[in-house]
Amino acid sequence: xxxxxxxxxxxxxxxxxxxxxxxxxxxxxxxxxxxxxxxxxxxxxxxxxxxxxxxxxxxxxxxxxxxxxx
Numbered sequence: 001x002x003x004x005x006x007x008x009x010x011x012x013x014x015x016x017x018x019x020x021x022x023x024x025x026x027x028x029x030x031x032x033x034x035x036x037x038x039x040x041x042x043x044x045x046x047x048x049x050x051x052x053x054x055x056x057x058x059x060x061x062x063x064x065x066x067x068x069x070x
Contacts, residue, residue, distance in 0.1 A: 006038065006064040014058045019045060022059040036066040 013026025023042065031037055044060035 004038075005067045007067055008062050008064050009034070010043075011061045011063055012058055013061065014056050016054075016056040019057050019059055022057045023061065026059065026061055027063070030063060034063075034065055036068070037063055038066055039064045 011026040013022040015021035048055040
């Protein structure tokens with residue numbers, strides 16, 4: 001069978017350092033239990049403010065992974 005079928009899930013990653021680290025955190029944790037992750041899309045970026053400074057970044061991702069063929 002040609003083509004792929006994807007399942008899409010939404011994740012939120014966070015990091016006190018950077019937006020990129022928040023993305024990496026979400027993908028790293030997801031890959032512990034989800035295999036065949038193929039792509040991601042950033043759908044929202046926000047942060048938490050502590051004493052007038054960035055406390056941490058939060059990034060919402062849509063993550064696509066392929067469904068196993070039977």
